[in-house]
Amino acid sequence: MKIAVVGTGYVGLVTGTCFAETGNTVTCVDIDQEKVDKLSNGQITIYEPGLEKIFQRNLKEERLVFTTNLADGIRDAEIVFLALPTPPGEDGSADLKYVLGVAKEIGKLLTDYKVIVNKSTVPVGTAKKVRDAIAENCKVEYDVISNPEFLREGVAVEDFMKPDRVVIGTTSERARKVMSDLYAPFVRQGNPVIFMDEASSELTKYAANSFLAVKISFMNEIARLCEKLGADVDMVRRGIGSDDRIGKRFLFPGIGYGGSCFPKDVQALVRSAHEVQYDFRILESVMAVNEDQKTFLVPKIKKYFGDSLLGKHFALWGLAFKPNTDDIREAPALYIIKALIGEGATVTVFDPEAMNNVRKVMDNVINYAESQYEALDGADALIIATEWNEFRTPDFGRIKERMKGNAIFDGRNLFDLGEIEKLGFHYESIGRKPVAAPVTESTPVTA
Numbered sequence: 001m002k003i004a005v006v007g008t009g010y011v012g013l014v015t016g017t018c019f020a021e022t023g024n025t026v027t028c029v030d031i032d033q034e035k036v037d038k039l040s041n042g043q044i045t046i047y048e049p050g051l052e053k054i055f056q057r058n059l060k061e062e063r064l065v066f067t068t069n070l071a072d073g074i075r076d077a078e079i080v081f082l083a084l085p086t087p088p089g090e091d092g093s094a095d096l097k098y099v100l101g102v103a104k105e106i107g108k109l110l111t112d113y114k115v116i117v118n119k120s121t122v123p124v125g126t127a128k129k130v131r132d133a134i135a136e137n138c139k140v141e142y143d144v145i146s147n148p149e150f151l152r153e154g155v156a157v158e159d160f161m162k163p164d165r166v167v168i169g170t171t172s173e174r175a176r177k178v179m180s181d182l183y184a185p186f187v188r189q190g191n192p193v194i195f196m197d198e199a200s201s202e203l204t205k206y207a208a209n210s211f212l213a214v215k216i217s218f219m220n221e222i223a224r225l226c227e228k229l230g231a232d233v234d235m236v237r238r239g240i241g242s243d244d245r246i247g248k249r250f251l252f253p254g255i256g257y258g259g260s261c262f263p264k265d266v267q268a269l270v271r272s273a274h275e276v277q278y279d280f281r282i283l284e285s286v287m288a289v290n291e292d293q294k295t296f297l298v299p300k301i302k303k304y305f306g307d308s309l310l311g312k313h314f315a316l317w318g319l320a321f322k323p324n325t326d327d328i329r330e331a332p333a334l335y336i337i338k339a340l341i342g343e344g345a346t347v348t349v350f351d352p353e354a355m356n357n358v359r360k361v362m363d364n365v366i367n368y369a370e371s372q373y374e375a376l377d378g379a380d381a382l383i384i385a386t387e388w389n390e391f392r393t394p395d396f397g398r399i400k401e402r403m404k405g406n407a408i409f410d411g412r413n414l415f416d417l418g419e420i421e422k423l424g425f426h427y428e429s430i431g432r433k434p435v436a437a438p439v440t441e442s443t444p445v446t447a
């Protein structure tokens with residue numbers, strides 16, 4: 001099939017590349033000339049494991065092309081995906097200016113039937129707004145449908161190619177047929193395509209992200225309670241996660257959720273609820289808990305250093321909001337850095353992929369190291385903010401040699417408590433306590 005993807009950012013590039021990989025011809029459109037030039041010349045613009053290889057193959061075989069010209073991009077397409085930004089507006093609701101702006105342009109360009117697909121995360125009612133915006137200038141038939149995206153950064157290709165489910169919101173039989181054909185290769189892999197009305201589909205996306213944010217914040221609160229009550233959150237996590245109704249995933253406490261989506265989508269759903277005079281109390285609390293959690297380590301660090309961080313120097317490992325991405329949007333690390341600097345401390349950072357992005361927003365206030373070990377030179381303490389694999393099994397001897405102090409504050413619970421204390425570090429993490437004897441999955445936790 002011939003497909004256009006408008007907006008070639010994270011979702012647009014993954015969507016376009018993966019549809020090309022399943023045999024479609026895809027034209028990706030973006031207003032950013034530099035991005036389009038880079039992509040056309042084979043230079044990938046995001047760090048995403050597994051994407052580069054299929055991007056290069058489809059570019060070479062001319063199933064994937066890039067343009068800044070919307071008219072050229074959509075002319076032959078049967079399906080036009082909108083993968084445009086929906087950032088928070090001033091009041092926290094999703095700002096639809098990009099989506100509706102492009103919809104108006106598309107209205108002027110349509111000459112034959114096309115299915116226009118909202119892949120951006122948009123509030124209930126947006127498909128109708130897009131339909132109306134197109135209708136202002138359009139004389140031909142078209143459908144506007146909802147097809148939210150559930151991929152995770154870092155595993156985006158796998159999530160896209162082997163989705164847990166595909167959600168499509170439309171009541172048009174014609175659009176349903178087109179979308180069924182497009183997603184046929186994915187269905188053959190045994191993954192369901194769930195058709196529903198467009199409002200339910202639009203809400204499904206916000207409900208999914210918000211529910212996951214609830215899970216994370218709930219565990220962050222359990223972790224806080226563990227510290228106060230003398231329990232261990234790892235044990236509690238295993239104890240509840242083995243119940244299928246709860247599930248093992250997304251129960252890891254840490255320094256709060258970040259990224260381009262959870263924070264903005266939870267906020268947008270709260271705003272949508274307000275607009276219909278509904279007070280979404282659970283999500284209001286989730287936002288407050290997450291706000292506190294981002295700097296949860298800071299009071300621990302201050303306490304350790306006798307309440308003043310003036311003149312202290314910190315090494316910080318991990319800037320990306322999670323591993324396997326260079327994305328630093330709403331990354332907890334940035335909040336920690338700001339808090340430390342505000343207390344008069346200095347910070348040297350290392351991240352395998354995200355340092356260039358941080359340089360753009362924090363150039364002169366922190367130091368950048370070439371390696372995780374170089375970051376440690378002269379540090380009074382090490383702070384871990386992202387669970388990159390290379391941080392999980394470091395050379396503790398080298399850490400000791402290069403640091404001035406011996407304290408590690410771990411926001412991602414990477415190290416075994418017993419082991420690290422034996423090595424002579426002062427180690428603080430999130431919601432855990434040293435265990436008297438090793439406890440394994442098969443060891444009864446209670447008598």
Ligand SMILES: NC(=O)C1=CN([C@@H]2O[C@H](COP(=O)(O)OP(=O)(O)OC[C@H]3O[C@@H](n4cnc5c(N)ncnc54)[C@H](O)[C@@H]3O)[C@@H](O)[C@H]2O)C=CC1
Nearest residue numbers: 007008009010011012030031032083084085086120121149
């Ligand atoms: N990043 C993620 O992991 C996921 C994002 N989403 C949703 O997908 C949507 C897009 O998100 P991202 O890809 O992260 O955004 P992004 O910011 O990475 O990319 C958006 C792209 O749209 C382009 N653009 C802006 N205005 C344009 C216009 N008028 N014409 C053509 N291109 C234009 C920008 O230049 C940029 O390349 C958002 O609604 C987001 O919530 C959904 C699932 C996952």
Ligand SMILES: O=C(O)[C@H]1O[C@H](OP(=O)(O)OP(=O)(O)OC[C@H]2O[C@@H](n3ccc(=O)[nH]c3=O)[C@H](O)[C@@H]2O)[C@H](O)[C@@H](O)[C@@H]1O
Nearest residue numbers: 149150151152153250251252254256257258259261321322
């Ligand atoms: O709408 C979106 O953009 C996407 O948002 C999230 O994906 P993503 O933001 O890439 O990252 P996640 O893996 O969900 O992690 C989000 C944040 O939660 C944190 N997290 C995650 C899991 C956990 O157990 N604990 C925890 O603190 C991570 O560190 C990270 O900061 C969702 O998982 C995707 O399904 C969705 O498509």
